[in-house]
Amino acid sequence: MTTASITETTDLGLAAAEGLRQILDKQVGDRNIATFAEAESPVQWDALLRAGWVEIADEPEGEGLSLRDLVEVAQVWGTYCVPLPFLITLVARRNSLGAREFGGPVTLSIPTPGITTGWGLAPFGSRPDIGVLDSFDDGTVLTVSERSATDFAPTLQCVEVPWVTKHLGVVGRELAVLMAAEAAGIARTLVTSSVNYARERSQFGKPVGSFQAVKHILADAHISAEQADTSALWAVADPDRALEISIHAIELAVDVAERAIQVHGGMGFTWEMGLHFYLRHLLTLRDLVTGLSTVTCS
């Protein structure tokens, strides 16, 4: 694989991403994340299922959508930050017959820093209809019985589970790359909404976005968001370093989120403005991918 080809978008990936964008745009539009982060998802799982999105990546690499194609999809998904176990289910189904046969949403229990040894963090593990795959080696999907809820990132609804999904193998790499792409999508949303805010918010009789000090924060946010996007593409191209590069992409997105909060001033620090939901989401992705990097073989 050459450097040249991997940064190029594919028709298949773009078409899939565009399809998803249309659905999300119709159902979420420009609703503030704060209106749904802690409430019901504006998109229903069944709607995704009926439209065929849950099965979209069922064929493994080489036959259906490639990981590069899914990066486009994950970026769009990140742009809307809808609280559904979409990406993790795609990856689980793509790599496990057990996950495909389960039918419903599937999650994984991922060892992450700062939780009890031997336990894992399962995104969306608090959903009643979700199952946790116990292993990628002939694994079966179990319903979560013993768990302790963590509510740090409402859009990821993680719970702690007393065991971890085994034999993550290459799956960890795929999930890490898609989480990096998701983070890049979030970063771009944050740049856009911060720019809009800076154009509308007025102080000293002028939009705050006309002040150079504010402009440069936004320029730096753009620089980080662009690099987050590029990092996700690099992570696809470089399996040996995919995990560390994915973490790097998420770090860059975190940088964007911090700048977004600063540009929004006092409002940025309020719960109702909702920027913290993105930041919490990103920090949790960072934990998950850091965890994946400890158990994934390239």
Place this chain on the structure above:
Amino acid sequence: MTHRTSAAFDSDFAQDAARWLQDNVPQRWREHRGALEEQEAVEIRRQWDRQLFEAGYSGLSLPKEFGGQGLGLSEEVAFSELAARAQAPDGLARIGRILTAPTLIVHGTEQQRQRFLPPILQGTETWCQGFSESGAGSDLAGVRCRAEKVAGGYEISGRKIWTSFAAYADRCLLLACTDQNAPRHKNLSMFLLDMKQPGVTISPIKQISGGTHFAEVHFDRVFVSDDELVDEEGSGWRVAMTTLMNERGGVEAASRYIEIRADMDLLLDMCGDDPRRADVLADLDRRTELVRWQISKAVHLENDDAEFVRATSILKVLWSELWQEITTVGLRHTTPSHRDHWRVQYLESRSASIFSGTSEIQRNIISERVLGLPR
């Protein structure tokens, strides 16, 4: 733990180029880069331009009809990376190749292209860039160097500053004021001035690094013919924007990547095994490679204007500030044998966030032209 990029370069072009570089990079440069006397370094760099041309590696992304190789930015990027690995010199032809040539392809006459492009590509004519003045740096539209109409051409009088390669240059891509009464942005014109004539005085400017890579150039009624006016009188600002876009764009960044990658590799060789530096080095290494990927991404967005600008707008800030950080770390943790190198590079790299648009100007451009924030 020396990290090198793991992306395979398996195209025929890349394999041939790698082999050619392996056989042709001067050993003297490979082993003593940085410690050479200026005269010798200049000779090696000049010779390198000619070697590149003879082997067909000059003007990779310039169209064939203009004497280039007709390849794309991706080959430029691949070649830059391979050149970096082979520790190849950076030629003297860069201003001509990266700035003058693309500018003439867009704005030049057929006659100008035929006259000026071949020697640029062959490495037989060296160019310098006469844009900045002491009163017109970030505010480039404030250029005051005068071009007065005379029979058959113009007479140039004034001063240019920060002119790289001035002492070796045969020609200058010169921005001058043709009409002091015309409104801003309508008063400038671009010229292709012959440096080897009476009235051109070059005073080297000693830099903080101790080198004299640039100069102040004084023009005292220096003649340029009508044939050496680019585009038309009064269009200099528009022509300069084409030049600056190239100066801050992918090809330039790909060539800067050479130097940064080499410094990064030296840093890894020097203290890559030291666990206390591991996090910092890994971060710098990732960011170095990210510059390459950022260029590579831009390559594929060339046909999508908005996305292309989005991807290239950040390149100048990225590589300049990264290089400064690398040299800072290099200097801090240097071994005695590399101290001179890091001192020079550290001081040299201070200029990177100033020339061809300061980091502050770059951030203004990003925020106003890419993000659309009000002026």
